[in-house]
Amino acid sequence: MDSLNFLTYEELEQIRIEFGTPSFVYDEAILRANAKQVQDFPNAFGLFARYAMKSAPTGAILRIFNDEGLGVDASSVFEVERAIRSGFGTELISLSSQELSDDFRYWLQDGVKINLCSIHQIHKFAKWRINEPIGLRFNPGVGSGGTNRTNVGGPSSSFGIWKDDLENAKKLCIEYGLKVERIHTHIGSGSDPEVWKKVASMSLDLVRAFPSVQTLNLGGGYKVARMDNEEATDLKEIGNPVKELFQKFAEETGRKLSLEIEPGTFLLAHACSLVTSVQDVTSTGSEGYRFLKVDGGMTEILRPSLYGAQHPIVIVTNPTQERFRSVENQVVVGHCCESGDLLTPAPGDPETLAPRNLLRGEVDDFCVIESVGAYCSSMSAKNYNSFPEAAEIIKKKDGTLAIIRKRQTFEQMVENEVVP
Numbered sequence: 001m002d003s004l005n006f007l008t009y010e011e012l013e014q015i016r017i018e019f020g021t022p023s024f025v026y027d028e029a030i031l032r033a034n035a036k037q038v039q040d041f042p043n044a045f046g047l048f049a050r051y052a053m054k055s056a057p058t059g060a061i062l063r064i065f066n067d068e069g070l071g072v073d074a075s076s077v078f079e080v081e082r083a084i085r086s087g088f089g090t091e092l093i094s095l096s097s098q099e100l101s102d103d104f105r106y107w108l109q110d111g112v113k114i115n116l117c118s119i120h121q122i123h124k125f126a127k128w129r130i131n132e133p134i135g136l137r138f139n140p141g142v143g144s145g146g147t148n149r150t151n152v153g154g155p156s157s158s159f160g161i162w163k164d165d166l167e168n169a170k171k172l173c174i175e176y177g178l179k180v181e182r183i184h185t186h187i188g189s190g191s192d193p194e195v196w197k198k199v200a201s202m203s204l205d206l207v208r209a210f211p212s213v214q215t216l217n218l219g220g221g222y223k224v225a226r227m228d229n230e231e232a233t234d235l236k237e238i239g240n241p242v243k244e245l246f247q248k249f250a251e252e253t254g255r256k257l258s259l260e261i262e263p264g265t266f267l268l269a270h271a272c273s274l275v276t277s278v279q280d281v282t283s284t285g286s287e288g289y290r291f292l293k294v295d296g297g298m299t300e301i302l303r304p305s306l307y308g309a310q311h312p313i314v315i316v317t318n319p320t321q322e323r324f325r326s327v328e329n330q331v332v333v334g335h336c337c338e339s340g341d342l343l344t345p346a347p348g349d350p351e352t353l354a355p356r357n358l359l360r361g362e363v364d365d366f367c368v369i370e371s372v373g374a375y376c377s378s379m380s381a382k383n384y385n386s387f388p389e390a391a392e393i394i395k396k397k398d399g400t401l402a403i404i405r406k407r408q409t410f411e412q413m414v415e416n417e418v419v420p
């Protein structure tokens, strides 16, 4: 059975009393250790690691990674702004966005870097007449993701300049006099290490086509194992062959490329737990299921409903009042009036209920959902059923708990409404 990643019963009690549930709790020590591991990624001629901040953009997390020396991969002009507010210098931020908004030109003039992600973006950038070097994001024609929805390479993905448009992109950059200094590929979250290596080698072929390129950015997508049967990517294992490819490339071409990577999941996933309370228990009889209803759900964690993603779930009871509790198959559901608000779907199949073997839960038990640091707080069904956004808390290095995002108030939920 699953156990708590980093919280104790006493801390859960303290969280319930001081901050309430549901609350996301991050662990500073894990965040910092992950940052160090990422910076140890094998490389031949230098490495710069960026945090893909869309996985969890809260300011306190950004500040920790800034302190650890990471840069930022931003997905929108708004993320650029959040990173700057959290203390990042413009030169540490790079934007790869599906949407190149007009506002972004001012950030470029201030030194934020850009990877142009489509032919249209090349035209648009050229019109701005900004004399800064650029990166180009390509779709190498191969993708890999944990699910179809997290696969962002290959013919069914709209991300990046399609590989067959290489010559066209090159021609445009020459015509417009753009200096291409970076090639970027990112093929998906939870990608297969074999495919990742293959794409690294394909990306070097893209670099060959642009003699001015000095940096290859291979994106993120490193797998973490949330469940026992999942396999995590070993950064050394995937990094070492790529380091050799860079060395070979240098022998052939005399070009010593620096490497950039931009993990999100790898840095965040295991560093956060969602603390909820069991608020009701129902059963649909011997032919049905025992349901644990918790006071969080798709309003905090959408991944199970969206992808059939699996997260460890731990039922925690008061150890001083411990009675014998059996372990049973139970279905854990969220608080929304929506049958899709399911925390225990079948793997990869959000439609199917997959009862989990858990301690028999009762009202007021804690239900802790583990490894929810990446794409949970940042990608939820916020305010659905008019539940306010959950609080975020950090367990600091010294063990104390501190708030980093207050629970949303009712007022904040409705403040932009206007009656005409």
Ligand SMILES: *Cc1c(COP(=O)(O)O)cnc(C)c1O
Residues within 6 Å of the ligand: 052, 054, 055, 073, 075, 096, 186, 188, 189, 190, 219, 220, 221, 222, 262, 263, 264, 265, 266, 374
């Ligand atoms: C989302 C994203 C990442 C991070 O992906 P993870 O799977 O979280 O590591 C990196 N680069 C780009 C361009 C992205 O869009």
